[in-house]
Amino acid sequence: MTDVTIPEGGFWPAPEVPQPNIYPMEWRVETAKLAAIYEKSKRMVWNPADLPWDLLDPAAFTREQRLGIMYWFSVLANFDASGPAVFARATIQAFEKHEEDPVRKCFFSITRDEMNHEECCQRSISRLWPGGPLGWEPSTDLEHAAHNNIGWLYHNGGRYWTGYNAAVGKYSLAVLFTSFMMGEMAASTLFRGMAGATGHPLFSEMFHKIGRDESRHLQICMTILENEWPGLTDDVRSLITRQLRAGFVFLSMILWEPPEGFWELPPYFLHNHRVLMDHARDAGLGVLSYDEQAENWRIAMARVRVIVERWGIEFPAIPELDIEGVAVDVIDPEDIIPVF
Ligand SMILES: [Fe+2]
Ligand SMILES: [Fe+2]
Numbered sequence: 001m002t003d004v005t006i007p008e009g010g011f012w013p014a015p016e017v018p019q020p021n022i023y024p025m026e027w028r029v030e031t032a033k034l035a036a037i038y039e040k041s042k043r044m045v046w047n048p049a050d051l052p053w054d055l056l057d058p059a060a061f062t063r064e065q066r067l068g069i070m071y072w073f074s075v076l077a078n079f080d081a082s083g084p085a086v087f088a089r090a091t092i093q094a095f096e097k098h099e100e101d102p103v104r105k106c107f108f109s110i111t112r113d114e115m116n117h118e119e120c121c122q123r124s125i126s127r128l129w130p131g132g133p134l135g136w137e138p139s140t141d142l143e144h145a146a147h148n149n150i151g152w153l154y155h156n157g158g159r160y161w162t163g164y165n166a167a168v169g170k171y172s173l174a175v176l177f178t179s180f181m182m183g184e185m186a187a188s189t190l191f192r193g194m195a196g197a198t199g200h201p202l203f204s205e206m207f208h209k210i211g212r213d214e215s216r217h218l219q220i221c222m223t224i225l226e227n228e229w230p231g232l233t234d235d236v237r238s239l240i241t242r243q244l245r246a247g248f249v250f251l252s253m254i255l256w257e258p259p260e261g262f263w264e265l266p267p268y269f270l271h272n273h274r275v276l277m278d279h280a281r282d283a284g285l286g287v288l289s290y291d292e293q294a295e296n297w298r299i300a301m302a303r304v305r306v307i308v309e310r311w312g313i314e315f316p317a318i319p320e321l322d323i324e325g326v327a328v329d330v331i332d333p334e335d336i337i338p339v340f
Contacts, residue, residue, distance in 0.1 A: 068279025083114025
């Protein structure tokens with residue numbers, strides 16, 4: 001029984017697997033640098049449950065401050081908590097399109113990290129405002145304003161998700177990853193700024209750890225883009241210019257304040273948002289001032305600009321921050337594909 005069976009006329013070839021499909025399996029490595037980043041990501045994993053949560057004492061804050069912190073994390077969750085689902089989908093797509101193995105693994109590691117970032121939102125909120133973001137009954141005007149604003153934020157988060165789902169299969173890695181790169185640039189900038197500004201040891205440690213993850217995500221995006229950008233056509237270049245403007249419009253909600261062009265918000269939203277952000281700032285969360293946020297965002301954009309212009313991609317005009325460039329007017333939800 002040690003001999004195998006060889007049919008007369010030879011083996012029958014298995015049918016080809018229709019593509020896109022995750023099969024046949026293979027583990028091709030083309031970019032050693034990505035494989036190295038993935039190895040590093042496994043060694044740097046941290047556990048949000050091990051942060052010093054006992055230092056976060058609800059009694060150390062006023063009710064308004066606790067509401068403000070909950071509100072900020074609810075805004076953050078609009079971005080960071082979409083990360084696991086966004087990257088899980090991108091991971092599946094990378095398998096189906098047979099991207100090289102380290103690309104798939106890096107997407108997976110970002111999914112893993114974003115799950116931790118989401119957990120930080122979850123734990124911070126449940127400790128300070130049980131039932132938050134939305135499963136609680138507001139009693140004061142301020143609380144009603146917070147609850148209502150969060151509802152509107154998540155309405156827009158839902159539009160982003162619908163658009164992302166329609167977009168993710170349509171765009172090449174170059175387009176997707178320029179948007180992702182902008183999101184990671186925004187995220188690393190945000191957490192670096194807040195890690196330095198917060199007076200609270202728990203938030204300081206949390207923001208440092210998240211910021212370190214976001215810098216690694218940025219490195220992953222850059223490494224993928226170095227492979228993808230050399231083959232760009234002019235069509236794709238102008239699509240990327242649009243996407244960069246879309247990224248600015250979308251991400252400004254957490255980095256700064258929401259500009260016109262995508263966000264569907266009631267007219268009172270922004271004023272109430274500012275009042276709530278003031279309470280979060282007052283609580284020592286590390287929320288930068290309006291001007292500091294604008295300056296940080298401007299610096300982050302300048303970095304993105306230098307990177308994309310090297311590849312002949314024009315930067316969009318950002319008049320909100322006095323940045324000159326190509327005018328991009330209408331933003332479709334399907335243009336909004338960046339992720340933290
Ligand atoms: Fe990220
Ligand atoms: Fe994140």
